[in-house]
Structures are given as C-alpha cells and as structure tokens.
Amino acid sequence: MLHALAKHARWDLSLHCTGDLHIDDHHTAEDCSIALGQAFKAALGEPRGIVRFGHAYAPLDEALSRAVVDISGRPFADINLGLKREKIGDLSCEMIPHVFESFATSAGITLHVDVLKGFNDHHRSESAFKALAVALRQAITRTGSSDVPSTKGTLNV
Numbered sequence: 400m401l402h403a404l405a406k407h408a409r410w411d412l413s414l415h416c417t418g419d420l421h422i423d424d425h426h427t428a429e430d431c432s433i434a435l436g437q438a439f440k441a442a443l444g445e446p447r448g449i450v451r452f453g454h455a456y457a458p459l460d461e462a463l464s465r466a467v468v469d470i471s472g473r474p475f476a477d478i479n480l481g482l483k484r485e486k487i488g489d490l491s492c493e494m495i496p497h498v499f500e501s502f503a504t505s506a507g508i509t510l511h512v513d514v515l516k517g518f519n520d521h522h523r524s525e526s527a528f529k530a531l532a533v534a535l536r537q538a539i540t541r542t543g544s545s546d547v548p549s550t551k552g553t554l555n556v
Contacts, residue, residue, distance in 0.1 A: 400495070400528045401431070407457075407532035428494040429501050436505030439535075446470050448545050453538030457529035462517025466530035468538045469509040476503035476510045480527055484520040495524050499531070 405412035414435065418427025443449075454467040478496040486492060503510035512531060514523045
C-alpha cells in the first residue's frame with residue numbers, strides 16, 4: 400500500500416523498519432506512518448507557493464475511493480474505509496485507517512478518505528492509498544507564487 404502511495408504521489412521512497420511483529424503489527428505500521436508523515440512535512444518545508452488543497456478519486460476495479468487534503472498545519476483525519484476482513488496479507492485491516500491517521504497527524508495535514516464503493520477489501524484499501532497519493536500531489540503543486548496560501552498569512556505546519 401505504501402508502494403502505491405509513493406508511486407502515485409511520485410515520491411522516491413525507501414523505508415526500512417525493524418518492528419515488534421512478534422507481538423503484532425500495530426507499532427510497526429504506526430511508526431512507519433509517523434516517520435512517513437514527518438518526512439513529508441520536512442520535505443515540503445514552509446508551505447509557500449503551493450496550491451494547499453487537493454482532492455482525488457481513484458478506482459481499482461470495482462472499488463472507488465475519494466481523498467481530500469488540506470496542507471493546513473492542523474492535523475485531523477476522518478477515515479472511512481468500511482473494511483470487513485481481518486487482514487490483508489500480514490496487515491490487520493484495523494491498522495489501515497490508523498496508518499492514514501498517523502500520517503496526517505505527523506504531517507500536520509487535514510485528511511478525509513472515504514471508500515465510496517467496492518466489495519474487495521484489498522481493492523478498497525489500495526484505491527484509498529492511490530486517491531491520497533494523487534490528492535497530496537495536487538495539494539503540493541507549485542503555483543509560481545511565494546505566498547502562503549492562507550488568509551491569515553501563515554500555516555502552522
């Protein structure tokens with residue numbers, strides 16, 4: 400799923416994690432998401448001259464997801480995936496929304512992700528990651544201006 404995120408966000412991503420998978424996948428998934436959010440925030444730097452808002456729909460076969468982001472400096476996540484399986488591969492389905500939430504919190508962004516349709520949980524999850532990738536790519540698009548895209552003149556990212 401992170402590979403799909405990186406590919407469609409057009410990121411060069413290399414991630415190595417040594418976790419406590421002998422216990423469960425919670426801390427490993429969470430810590431990877433936190434590190435990824437921190438890296439996104441650091442790579443973005445001061446949010447000047449960016450579009451700020453992004454939204455995207457991404458299908459994967461029968462599944463369709465929507466992601467909406469605001470590079471706001473105000474961390475918030477509302478994630479609705481409607482997953483029913485216990486696991487996808489070795490990843491607990493309950494961790495997938497938490498991955499999005501941890502990323503949003505550490506990146507300092509507002510994030511809404513909704514799976515609108517689909518019955519295959521793998522497709523639902525992957526389409527959500529792809530929608531996020533495209534929405535993020537759109538939000539950080541450079542405008543050619545050096546302005547901070549806020550009526551307050553600041554984004555506390």
